[in-house]
Amino acid sequence: MDSSQPGRIVHENQLCEQSRDGFVAYDEDYLATEELNSDMLRLAPPFDAETQLMNGTLNADNAHSGTLLTDGSSGSYINNAAHDPHLYWDGAVDGSAMDYTPQLLPGVCQNQLVSNDQLCNALTEPSNHMPMDQSALSQHMRGTRRRCLFNEKAGAVNKAAKKTSDRHSANTTTPRCKTSSSDHNSKPMKTPPCALPGIGLHLNALATIPKDKIVPYAAQSSTIQASNFPSAVSSSPATSEPNTANEDSSQAIVVANADESGQGSPKKKRHKFDNGDGTSCKRCSCKKSKCLKLYCECFHAGVFCSEPCSCQGCLNKPSNMETVLSTREQIESRNPLAFAPKVIRTSEPGQELGEQSNKTPASARHKRGCNCKKSSCLKKYCECFQGGVGCSISCRCEGCKNAFGRREGVVLLSIEQAKQGSVENIACVKEETSENDNQLVIYQAANPASAENVLTTPSVEDIRPLSALPPSSSKRPRSSTKLIGHSSRLCNSQAPLKTDILLSPFESYAEMVLGDGASDVLKGGSSPQTSVKVVSPNKKRISPPRIGTGLSPICKNGRKLILKSIPSFPSLCGDVNKVDPKTSSPAS
DNA sequence: GAGTTTGAAACT
């Protein structure tokens, strides 16, 4: 593949057609050729300290093109690669979206999505590919690792597929796209290396690209500017850069965006190269939403519409950056996590359903759960199914037959919590001590923005709408994954809910941030004496918590308020360490 | 490829 040439721009389609060899290393060669340099990443404001640090480092090498950052409130945009039909914005960073995953990887689109895990793995691998002498790169890696954590995505489905081999995925067709993300799953998701909580941009994985493969800055920056900045775009990206390399880039951009003008162009429906959780390459066909609503998969995924799309009246284009951003902000204001990945955490389906639920608490699940009624959660109408995850108690589906796991009604709770639960409701809330604090710490550290959201908007989706649970009767948990229980029992109806709420969201985020281990820590580790207790799978379910208006129980607990002692940011480098101690030592 | 079904998102 020509891609080996620095600065060379390859259209995604081309890539798709490329030889397997080319694909094999797409996360390396491909990305490298894609000009994805770390400096194309834009860190979101919430992470200023850290991100800037990182940027600083990153940019050090490359004269920083980075200033492309939009101001951030709604996240900065990332140019995934000039040539890539899609331009990506970094929703992940801005808290709202813990991760925008696979699709963020430029060029990964059609045939291969790079899962976060994959990236992580790549990063963690003995950097054969990474010249150690490149301090800058090293820096990148660090940053990358952290980010990877967030990006773990579902695609449990994919795992199976992925197990087969990465290579095959290369030539994938639509389905592959979907499956590709899974591959990491085959690996134990622990991703210790990635343990650092961080910004959910796995694009940083690019850092691992052998330096020699890294495209010269000039080209990149031009590309970025052209594509990312509205101004730049408007100013005719194609002409913006005289350099040959740049020209290529520019042209690529133009091509990528070409269909902007030709939106209505009959691109016919294309496969939705989607990995299910909404993260893969998007190809929308919006007609009325102008691609500025969540209906639009591109918009929802945080990418600009592009050539593959067959949308009409599309406004989700770089040239409408402002509009897009404002719209995005608007949507986020309504729902801070509107752009967050729908499926959180990846895990083996088996685990999820399974026996070892205790040990593998971190099961993938849909952010909010589905609400299927007729599809039985067996079709892609079902977001859970689509995301390759089983339904959970968060779901309100009817007649769930989700192949990845039917909705469950149980949740794991720690003994401690049980104890607490045994106390009166209030007690339940208040007594939750450092563990929760720790959780909060982690949470915030991992995603300050999100934390903030939580504080201000308890409605955060990830605070699972258990409330939505239908009367338990509707579905019986096929298997017990997470048990609930006790606390719900111990505490009165309200209390348990609180407890559950407290855990769930944090676990989820912790998982995303720290990986399975983290959640384990949180659950068990945080309260050492308490092994997770599994309540009889039977069927007892927690009544849906009502995260009511205003302050959620969490707020009531004041845990959030305890954030006082929480460092605004995890240390850039070794956060894990910091976090772990806390989590591990419950009441230090 | 057109039409239908479905459920999320948006609206009231």
Next chain:
DNA sequence: CAGTTTCAAACTC
């Protein structure tokens, strides 16, 4: 907040 409408993807023919 629940019910309704709108929307676009998924699906069927």
